[in-house]
Amino acid sequence: MALEVEMRQxxxxxxxxxxxxxLDVAGAPAxxxxxxxxxxxxxxxxxxxxxxxxxxxxxxxGSVISALKQIRGSQGELxxxxxxxxxxxxxxxxxxxxxFPYYATVEEALTGF
Amino acid sequence: MGADHRGFEFRASFxxxxxxxxxxxxxxxxxxxxxxxxxxxxPLMLFETALGEIGGNVLTHGRPPGTERPxxxxxxxxxxxxxxxxxxxxxxxxxxxxxxxxxxxxxxxRGIAMARALVDELGYERDGxxxxxxxxxxx
Numbered sequence: 001m002a003l004e005v006e007m008r009q010x011x012x013x014x015x016x017x018x019x020x021x022x023l024d025v026a027g028a029p030a031x032x033x034x035x036x037x038x039x040x041x042x043x044x045x046x047x048x049x050x051x052x053x054x055x056x057x058x059x060x061x062g063s064v065i066s067a068l069k070q071i072r073g074s075q076g077e078l079x080x081x082x083x084x085x086x087x088x089x090x091x092x093x094x095x096x097x098x099x100f101p102y103y104a105t106v107e108e109a110l111t112g113f
Numbered sequence: 114m115g116a117d118h119r120g121f122e123f124r125a126s127f128x129x130x131x132x133x134x135x136x137x138x139x140x141x142x143x144x145x146x147x148x149x150x151x152x153x154x155x156p157l158m159l160f161e162t163a164l165g166e167i168g169g170n171v172l173t174h175g176r177p178p179g180t181e182r183p184x185x186x187x188x189x190x191x192x193x194x195x196x197x198x199x200x201x202x203x204x205x206x207x208x209x210x211x212x213x214x215x216x217x218x219x220x221x222x223r224g225i226a227m228a229r230a231l232v233d234e235l236g237y238e239r240d241g242x243x244x245x246x247x248x249x250x251x252x
Contacts, residue, residue, distance in 0.1 A: 062220035
């Protein structure tokens with residue numbers, strides 16, 4: 001299933017970006033495009049809600065690294081929420097969990113953001 | 114493990130990226146059901162992650178322009194060991210096999226290092242004008 005990405009504004013100008021499907025070599029461009037859209041509007045604070053992502057590969061992970069670089073380059077912040085077990089394994093294997101501390105839920109990610 | 118380990122066999126050929134990735138994941142889903150294992154079964158999840166990496170590489174680089182030959186794929190269970198094979202028509206890739214995990218800010222180049230870490234054996238050979246990949250994991 002191709003990746004679909006929904007975006008919604010929540011409190012304090014935070015944008016929740018919610019991909020659904022496989023965040024892999026086929027789906028990663030859709031996430032990159034969505035993040036680029038948000039970054040255009042000013043210093044972004046973004047939560048990527050991973051709850052709908054069934055599978056992550058290294059290219060999908062690359063799109064999250066790209067998002068982080070774009071967002072930090074715009075003086076913004078990024079948080080990851082609700083990665084499933086497979087996504088957590090990939091983050092830990094690549095030690096990117098040190099770069100992307102993740103939150104169990106979107107609500108937790110929004111707290112104090 | 115509550116199911117018979119013998120006799121699982123899945124074969125497919127494909128050419129398109131999204132279609133091919135979908136077939137790879139479907140094949141692991143079928144194996145998961147055949148073995149009576151859940152979605153959170155760790156050995157199968159690690160295997161599927163490695164298969165997604167190599168499958169993604171093969172589908173992206175294994176069909177140069179003008180290639181008519183599709184990617185050939187098989188997934189077999191041998192006792193308690195799962196074996197996936199992929200054959201593509203891309204360029205030889207020996208120089209990529211030993212690649213280490215790149216730095217945190219690098220966006221690409223993790224796939225083979227990840228796959229190597231996730232399975233018991235990641236095999237590669239150049240056979241004439243094709244690449245043959247083999248992923249083996251004890252379940």
